[in-house]
Amino acid sequence: MKRRIVHKHPLAIRWFHWINFPVLGIMIWSGLLIYWAYDPYKIQLGDWTLVSFFPDGFYKALKLSRRLAEGMAWHFVFMWIFLLNGLLYVGYTFISGEWRHLVPNRNSFREAVHVTLYDLGLRKDQPPFIKYNGAQKIAYFSIMLMGVGSILTGYAIYKPTQFYWLTALMGGYKTARLIHFALTVGYVLFFVIHIGQVIRAGWQNFQSMVTGFEVLKPSEPDRPALTDVTPEPGPSDDPEPTEPRPDSTPFQPALS
Amino acid sequence: MKTTNEPDLPESDLPESVIRRRTLKAFGWFALASVVPVGVYSWIQNSPNLAGIRKPLRKMLDVNEDIASTYFSNNHLVRTYPVEAAARVPRVNGFDGLRTPLPDDWKLQIDRQGSDGEPQEPLLLTMDDVKALPRQELVYDFKCVEGWSQIQHWSGVRFSDFMERYQLGTRSGKAPSPDNTDDLYKFVGMETPDKGYYVGIDMESAMHPQTLLAYELNGEPINNQHGAPVRLLIPHKYGVKNLKRIGRIFFSDTRPRDFWAERGYDYYLGL
Structure with missing residues (x-):
């Protein structure tokens, strides 16, 4: 029996995605070893400290204390892989035309609000999309820009004399370090949401990052769930008629 | 849609x-x-450790140094600030090499070799000999390897002027010449009088116009904690390379031993 598959992620994208996972992990871990040596950042409301980066127990639990030399060594070795993988990803995305699935357009922001309401259970339907919905486009495009930001602010604090113009552009040495740190906090927040959404979206979505394709349900062989997802029957802005799904589990390819 | x-x-x-x-x-x-x-x-x-850090990491740090030296330039200057921006109470961090009192008979010792490589009588200089050179002021953002930085106001003499005046750092024993950089040794080594702290600096960085032998901080002679009577100030490297209280200077083609590099830090630490 034949099944219809949707080719979702090209091989190169899967490689870049999975290489980035351990490499960014090493960068964040070694970054924490470095940050420990001078850890002034906190979020304050007046005199009240909302979040302190980081409490002693955090360093202790993760064994991050007194390892600056080690942290710098790992960081300044693996930064090259992070940079190279990032450059290849951006280059590939641009040349292959994959960017058309990724770069947000003028509808994306409205769509993202819609998707968020849907994810929070405040709306029953989600807007149709091809590969990524508006929220995903914004998230994945931002994470790419954040990568660029990490590399630029990273180099600004790595060689502030040789690349004095870059350091100045990033707001100076101290500011560049703060941005570099804040971006990392951003990655961690992204990661938490990403994992949550991948779990929500289910196995088919997850395995497509390994196999590259999603298998469509046999009952709707010509209905690619990706192009017009309307889990509930009824009126929608989808131009094509929608059939009710026999499967009760709604397909949720939201922010993953 | x-x-x-x-x-x-x-x-x-x-x-x-x-x-x-x-x-x-x-x-x-x-x-x-x-x-x-x-x-x-x-x-x-x-992997086994090589100078305090896993060997593959150490090898790659050395490659990083090679990469960095391709874009290192004497024209890339550390940003300077007006004197008013400098910290009133400059931060002190680290007492290695300063735990014993400064010897009363302190003199700046510079080891010399003949062109045949044979050691010669070391040069012994007083602070007056150092101060005889053109005085330079530098107000810049001192950067610690720990991550903090502070604007500080230092005065001293250019290390390159010092080498030229006393004809140091060359195999021929002549003053360094920009036309004959092959004549220069590859490294400068420095250590405190008690040998409790020591650094190695690549020659290119040592010859940078902002590398100073500093003897004043905020216009006053530097105190013991900051490295009296004279210390190295190399603003395009992290603070750990800025050796305090220089006892001996020497030149070599192999990396001189380096206190923090032995403890796992990158040898170069160039900014």
Whole structure:
């Protein structure tokens, strides 16, 4: 029996995605070893400290204390892989035309609000999309820009004399370090949401990052769930008629 | 609602058996590939140490130095600030090499070799000999390897002027010449009188116009904690390379020993 598959992620994208996972992990871990040596950042409301980066127990639990030399060594070795993988990803995305699935357009922001309401259970339907919905486009495009930001602010604090113009552009040495740190906090927040959404979206979505394709349900062989997802029957802005799904589990390819 | 420029994803119809085979194959490769990062991590962590850090990391740090030296330039200057911006109470960090009192008979010792490599009588200089050179002021953002930085106001003499005046750092024993950089030794070594702290500096960085032998901080003679009577100030390297209380200076073609490099830090630490 034949099944219809949707080719979702090209091989190169899967490689870049999975290489980035351990490499960014090493960068964040070694970054924490470095940050420990001078850890002034906190979020304050007046005199009240909302979040302190980081409490002693955090360093202790993760064994991050007194390892600056080690942290710098790992960081300044693996930064090259992070940079190279990032450059290849951006280059590939641009040349292959994959960017058309990724770069947000003028509808994306409205769509993202819609998707968020849907994810929070405040709306029953989600807007149709091809590969990524508006929220995903914004998230994945931002994470790419954040990568660029990490590399630029990273180099600004790595060689502030040789690349004095870059350091100045990033707001100076101290500011560049703060941005570099804040971006990392951003990655961690992204990661938490990403994992949550991948779990929500289910196995088919997850395995497509390994196999590259999603298998469509046999009952709707010509209905690619990706192009017009309307889990509930009824009126929608989808131009094509929608059939009710026999499967009760709604397909949720939201922010993953 | 489809945006005009986003293409549909390609689709194909395949027998279930083919799909199953492809899925298994992809996960097989995925499992195999996941071994690679685990392998790389344990290879590094199980490597022997080379100067306080795992050997593969050390090797790569040295490659980083080679990369950095391709864009290092004497024209790339540390940003300077008005004197008012300098900290009133400059931060002190680290007392290695300063734990014994400064010897009363302190003189700046510079080891010299003849062109045949034979050691010659060392040069012994007083502070007056150092101060005889043109005085330079530098107000810049001092950067600690720990991550903090502070604007500080230092005065001293250019190390390159010092080398020229006393004809140091060359194999020929003549003053360094920009036309004959091959004549220069590759490294400068410095240590405190008690040899409790020591650094090695690549010659290129040592010859940078902002590298100073500093003897004043905020316009006052520097105190013991900051490295009296004279210290190295190399603003395009982290503070750990800015040796306090210089006792001996020497030149060599191999890396002089370096206090923090022995403890796992990068040798170069150039900014």
